[in-house]
Amino acid sequence: MKQEQVLTVDNMNQRLRRMRYAVRGPVLERALHIEHELEKGVPKPFASVVRANIGDCHALGQKPITFIRQVLAGAACPQLLASPALPQDVRQRVEAILDDCTCRSVGAYSPSAGLWSVRCAAAEWLAARDGAPASAHDIYLGSGATDLIKALLTMFLEDVNGKPSGVMIPIPQYPLFSGALAELGLKQVDYYLDEERGWALDVAELRRALCDASATCRVRALVVINPGNPTGQVLTRENMEEVVRFAHEHRLFLLADEVYQENIIAKPFHSFKKVMYEMGAPYCDMELGSVLTCSKGWAAECGLRAGLLELVRVQPDVVTAYRTARALMQCPTVLGQAALLCVMKPPEPGDASYEQFAAERRDIRRVLRERAATAHRAFNSIPGYSCNAIDGSMFAFPRFEIPERAQRAAHALSIAPDEFYCLRLLEETGVCVVPGSGFGQRPGTYHFRTTILHPRHQLQHMMDSVRRFHANFLHQYSDTTHTDTGC
Amino acid sequence: MKQEQVLTVDNMNQRLRRMRYAVRGPVLERALHIEHELEKGVPKPFASVVRANIGDCHALGQKPITFIRQVLAGAACPQLLASPALPQDVRQRVEAILDDCTCRSVGAYSPSAGLWSVRCAAAEWLAARDGAPASAHDIYLGSGATDLIKALLTMFLEDVNGKPSGVMIPIPQYPLFSGALAELGLKQVDYYLDEERGWALDVAELRRALCDASATCRVRALVVINPGNPTGQVLTRENMEEVVRFAHEHRLFLLADEVYQENIIAKPFHSFKKVMYEMGAPYCDMELGSVLTCSKGWAAECGLRAGLLELVRVQPDVVTAYRTARALMQCPTVLGQAALLCVMKPPEPGDASYEQFAAERRDIRRVLRERAATAHRAFNSIPGYSCNAIDGSMFAFPRFEIPERAQRAAHALSIAPDEFYCLRLLEETGVCVVPGSGFGQRPGTYHFRTTILHPRHQLQHMMDSVRRFHANFLHQYSDTTHTDTGC
Structure with missing residues (x-):
């Protein structure tokens, strides 16, 4: 039988x-x-x-950025650095990465939050993007943005006064969010984007959704996807300020999925970090999680699995718990981190790779x-x-x-x-x-x-x-x- | 304020x-x-x-296996395939990997379960290891064994008749298990290894632990770490048979952490798959999950984050749910999968890389x-x-x-x-x-x-x-x- x-x-x-x-x-x-x-x-x-x-x-059919791939090849197999096929700036970049790897091997574990050199480069990139301070200590690398978003959502799983925790997400949304909330047992609180107004994010609708959900759960976080996925809209600065005020008023943790920020066709992109910074107190003191990935943007290296979470102004004990949960997973792929470094610090005018990179x-x-x-x-x-x-x-x-x-x-x-x-x-x-x-x-x-x-x-x-x-x-x-x- | x-x-x-x-x-x-x-x-x-x-x-200080690193370099940067630094079998291997990548880029997502060619190579390797059939359909790749173990443990999270689910783990154990169980809210059921008898796994102790735990939870799965981590013992075949009979008797899902199976110093290693297969019915019909990783063994490529779960005889609808949960995470790193392919199908006598590989x-x-x-x-x-x-x-x-x-x-x-x-x-x-x-x-x-x-x-x-x-x-x-x- x-x-x-x-x-x-x-x-x-x-x-x-x-x-x-x-x-x-x-x-x-x-x-x-x-x-x-x-x-x-x-x-x-x-x-x-x-x-x-x-x-x-x-x-x-999009071709990989040559600079990224040359750096990966050199980091994986340093004996190739002698090859004339690899330009000088590629070789320098590889050396910098290997210097930050234990015993100069990408096969050694990195720190759980990622290589320090990559986190520093990311902080510089973010500071330049926003004209606002950024710290490498606030940056956590992961196996893609997905991994980081799921880990962050996990933090909110706690029944408060017998009510489950809820997380607001836009509709339409990227189904990582609905899927992760379902897996974790967090309540999904939908707010609708306004298709008739170019998928605008209406604060009255946020209010409606929050009010309706309050009977059955305690809403703790607000997810905004900007640029929108699947909707492709880019939020205006005024709209973002309204969203920030709403989150502040209702004590919601803002989780900004900003992975498409380099895939901009029309309208300028503003990060929530920058908008909050420029709004001043009390908004510049709010907690924020924002994700980026090298799967999107011009690198589009989906298969390498490398993402970045900037987690700002979060309570130190909460950060400690987050770090422990991440440590359990050891570390994100080191070659993915190397690609992220190339995205955060691409070739500059005068570098041997610059002309080709800029053209690509x-x-x-x-x-x-x-x-x-x-x-x-x-x-x-x-x-x-x-x-x-x-x-x-x-x-x-x-x-x-x-x-x-x-x-x-x-x-x-x-x-x-x-x-x-x-x-x-x-x-x-x-x-x-x-x-x-x-x-x-x-x-x-x-x-x-x-x-x-x-x-x-x-x-x-x-x-x-x-x-x-x-x-x-x-x-x-x-x-x-x-x-x-x-x- | x-x-x-x-x-x-x-x-x-x-x-x-x-x-x-x-x-x-x-x-x-x-x-x-x-x-x-x-x-x-x-x-x-x-x-x-x-x-x-x-x-x-x-x-x-262990040096990476040259063959693996050359394959990674070629897969990342195919323009280097023209270099005389890369042997013929490396080039062939790279071509095989790129043929299985969408548009021949390791930057494209792979299927969530992994590249088909890697899963097939793994099935061949497992079949040769055990002298028992293995199917590529039963093989799931992940970002390290950790990722796969946590995903599999997640499946057991369900209160049955008001009792939480419990999972038996050895003490001492690798703390991924205690950590993941704590994160997921599964009850940890400890069974002690017998230090006086070389960290033996005593079935009487399994029985004691199961019996004690039954008051507070429904024990659903049994984790065995073989070779042991941190203890370093290798189970005897007789001992494994007892464990299998115990799992069968108590209807426990067997989860075998066998990541150190290539790090063998004394005593032969037997996989649980092989032991169950050779025990015949009813044991050869039991469900089993077993993990492997290229972070351990001779490759020891921890930083690449690639692991493998063989999941056999699991109910198809359960597999479907597992696959959906994995799909949400997109896919494991493609370069990590390429390294796993090298481990599952290393150079053979006569290949250009063989002598160096064998010496390393x-x-x-x-x-x-x-x-x-x-x-x-x-x-x-x-x-x-x-x-x-x-x-x-x-x-x-x-x-x-x-x-x-x-x-x-x-x-x-x-x-x-x-x-x-x-x-x-x-x-x-x-x-x-x-x-x-x-x-x-x-x-x-x-x-x-x-x-x-x-x-x-x-x-x-x-x-x-x-x-x-x-x-x-x-x-x-x-x-x-x-x-x-x-x-």
């Missing part, structure tokens, strides 16, 4: 059972399956899957601007679609109509209408995007998130595919063309 | 407040402080701190055997010290006596007697080891864990320092030399 399972879906951690992460969810699973089918020669109405589900620039970075920025304009224009030209301006990030989050018959067809399959739509889009065109329901959206509205950094011809092909698909879809599920027989 | 803190040590997650991780705990903190003092010229009775707190071979690996194994013998002999030659044989791992965990007066002095400072001892050892000799209380030990016994892979002269210096220190310490705190005035 087969051994009965010890760990079952019924006796496992039920929080994990409820977790969802749409970015790598059912639509991607199906896309991977279709890719296998294509390899096996199964006929499809398209030649290949176009993955547009994840913000991964290198996977879309310029090209990456140009491509982002071009693609954002293309995507925005194309989506708004599809009948039934609308798409807000993309100020920053690397996504579009267009809205579209789904006929009632299609909604009923989705419900019959027990999936969300926009998931139904995205799965149909995938089956018919090979385009793989993420349903808006995975990020959250106003009830009755439908969106998807798509990356926009594909090569020009591929982006155009995607847009044409969506346009044709949508026309067919509307035709197929039009309420007037057929009598509904279902449900 | 200064802003009142929002997040305080009283309203933060109290589980984190209770967490301890002695490996990077107070003794190391003090050691780092002393290092700064030495740099500033503060006089000390020693010239430098000898860090022996963490199992980090590269930090102790041989040297690493020789050093481990030599140092283990030196440490074992030296500790047992110190009056008041005893140390079991070191079968595997890279640690010694000697036991020593602490006079009652010293115990009282420690209590007066509210620290454990062995922490007091280790802090004194650090202050007087510069030797930084981890108190046994950080791993757990039988009440009234005292130990510390020390790494043993230091260069020969440094290990000898450490041993001499401990010998002199212990004699002085006994003299200073001898119950007969002074009348106790304290408390």
